[in-house]
Amino acid sequence: MSLLSVAILNFAYGQKDSLSQKSIEEVVVTGQYTTQSIKKSLYKVDVISSDDIKRMAVNNVAEVLSQSLNILIVPEKNTGDSKANIMGLGADYTKVLVDNIPVVGDTGLGSNIDLTKLSLDNIERIEIVKGSMGVEFGNNAVAGVINIITKKNSKKKWNIRGFVQEETVGKEYDWVDYGKGRHIQSLGISHNISDKWYTDLSINRNDFQGFWGNNQGKNYFQQDNRRGYEWQPKEQWNPTFLVRFAGKRTQFFYKADYLMEEINFYNPLLVPKDLGAGERTYTGADRDYFTQRMLHHLNVQTEIFKKTKFTGDFSYQKQSRKKEDYLFDVPAIKEISRDDKTTYYQAETFYSRGTISNFLNSEKANVQLGYEGDYTKGFAGMDTGKFDNNNVVNNVLNLSVFASAEFDLSSNWFLRPGIRMNFSDTFETKPNFSLVLKKGINEQSEFRAIIGSANKNPTFEELFTFLVDSNHNIQGNSDLKPENSYSGMLYYSLFSKPESPYKWSVDISSLYLQTRDRIELAITNEQPLQYRYINVDSYESWLNTISGKISNKNFGLNLGFSVLGRMMDLNQSQDDKYQYSPEVNASAYYNLLQTKTSFAIYYKGVGKTYRITEDKSLGVTQYILARQNAFSLMDASISQKIWKDHFTLTVGVRNIFDISDVRNDVSGSTGGAHATTGAAERMFYGRSYFGRFNFNF
Secondary structure (H helix, E strand, O other): OOOHHHHOOOHHHOEEOOOOEEOHHHEEOOOOOOOEEHHHOOOOOEEEEHHHHHHHOOOEHHHHHOOOOOEEEEEOOOOOOEEEEEOOEOHHHEEEEEOOEEOEOOOOEOOOOOHHHOEOOOEEEEEEEEOOOHHHHOOOOOOEEEEEEEOOOOOOOEEEEEEEEEEOEOOEOEOOOOOEOEEEEEEEEEEEOOOOEEEEEEEEEEEEOOEOOOOOEOOOOOOOOOOEOOEOOEEEEEEEEEEEEEOOOEEEEEEEEEEEEEEEEOOOOEEEEEEEOOEEEEEEEEEEEEEEEEEEEEEEEEEEOOOEEEEEEEEEEEEEEEEEEEEEEOOOOEEEEEOOOEEEEEEEEEEEEEEEEOOOOOOOEEEEEEEEEEEEEEEEOHHHOOEOOOOEEEEEEEEEEEEEEEEEOOOOEEEEEEEEEEEEOOOOOEEEEEEEEEEEEEOOEEEEEEEEEEEEOOOHHHHHOEEEOOOOEEEOOOOOOOEEEEEEEEEEEEEOOOOOOOEEEEEEEEEEEEEEEEEEEEEEEOOOOEEEEEEEEEEEEEEEEEEEEEEOOOEEEEEEEEEEEEEEEEOOEOOOOOEEEEEEEEEEEEEEOOOOEEEEEEEEEEOOEEEEEEEOOOOOOEEEEEEEOOEEEEEEEEEEEEOOOOEEEEEEEEOOOOOOEEEEEEEOOOOOOOOOOOOOEEOOOOOEEEEEEEEEO
């Protein structure tokens, strides 16, 4: 497997799932009929284990994936959001799931998700499948799927866990005044009420005090545009609750997850105010942003008609983003006035998915039939400035039915065809297909060939934007049709014998992806200049990867190398040349078993490349080519277990090479809507140090 963190193999944290006693690295659920051994999975699933997450001492999904091969985490310093790009495509093209259901976001269900809003408390593993997965996961699963699996059981009658973490933000840190750095706390309690009932309650707090950089903070009142922060302060609270029942034939769990986030923006432009008697003060028009997200999830697994298995998921989710403006007297350090909160984005979703399988009385064949549906009510406010001073409310109903079959052919050949039909009250009906072929060559090697398709629905901005003034004429298009994608993958794997004391594997893969009818902001009239979102572009990418790992009970090593080629036809200007970008990652750990000390190091190098990036300089999102300089990331940590493993102390350093500015050039294709050049952008805030104290009873 090509992910950096898959190398960390430690079976001490094995959990008892609903099927049998297995270590968490051995089972997967993404794209499977039921939870099963990763060796039996027909899809190639990359797994990041909870052990590696603990060694990295990270706190959200974005931080975990930042070291992963072929996944680029793109941060936004103003909003604090971080999103995943796979195969060179933006976050709209990757489906993000929690326990197999898509997560609600600002612009859609499961897509364009801010990964910093997904905490890692009680996470069992993260599973990743690359390529178009439309049959299994529906709309927007174009470049791949990220599935976050939470723990739902414990060996202990009672378990109390938690941690306290202090971290610098670059060189900035202040524990006494609490005005700099990052301060994180977590507490969780779980209880096995009986052999069948289990419950868990947890709460996490992440207080990021902002990155000052060249700025001077919120109380600075010189008129030189240096007030405020380069990266805005952000605080998150994330309480969760889980209850699970596990009977002989029926299991279910209910999970509630709530997120509260506040981001503080301090305006660098100050306005002088005359107080009389020769005195004056300075005021700032500041703003607070608030995000609230609640997720309710009921999962039911049961057997009907003796062997037939039914799995049903039912979810209600809601996310709202609000802003609150206020006037701040900076020298006096007090508020003068504060407006009411106003909502500028909101999405409310009812979601359900159900499957039945194992109803054939055959050892050689299995069939899965399923449905998936979601009803989403979306709101975009006039405060965004994109909708002609109108609030836009739109309801979308999506329904789909799908079917697939697994065949165990002779001589270790396995075949899985699949098809899905997507129906919508807004978009035209679209089919998706998939075909998986797996060959177990011998006990130490296997081969996979996978083809698949997926669709991407238009976003709110692409459908409804109406920004017309003296400087702009940019319009959405309610007649847009979904984009289509197709992918083909080849995998070959070599691995050690099960009884070998050294576990090793080598994976070689090649993945081709094409999207058609890409939605772009294109020029529709030269005089006067007008833009409109239309289906016009195409995109191709070709990813070749080789990776290897080796481990035993006290050490592990992982190496990966890939080359991603991309060919883009942006803004109706054909560029028939592939742009290639190399990438490498490596990780290593070593455990001193006698002292229970663990050392870990992680490296990722990204070569110079062109990629599709968002540009909002016209007031709405458009996609242009951005040249990104090469950069390298390295993290390291040391962990020490104390007092019967009840306590763990971890210290480490992130971004050892002290990387900050990366992107250095943005240029639109010929005939494009917009072009800028030569501006560097800060993607990181430099080298940081952290210390973390875990407890577990």
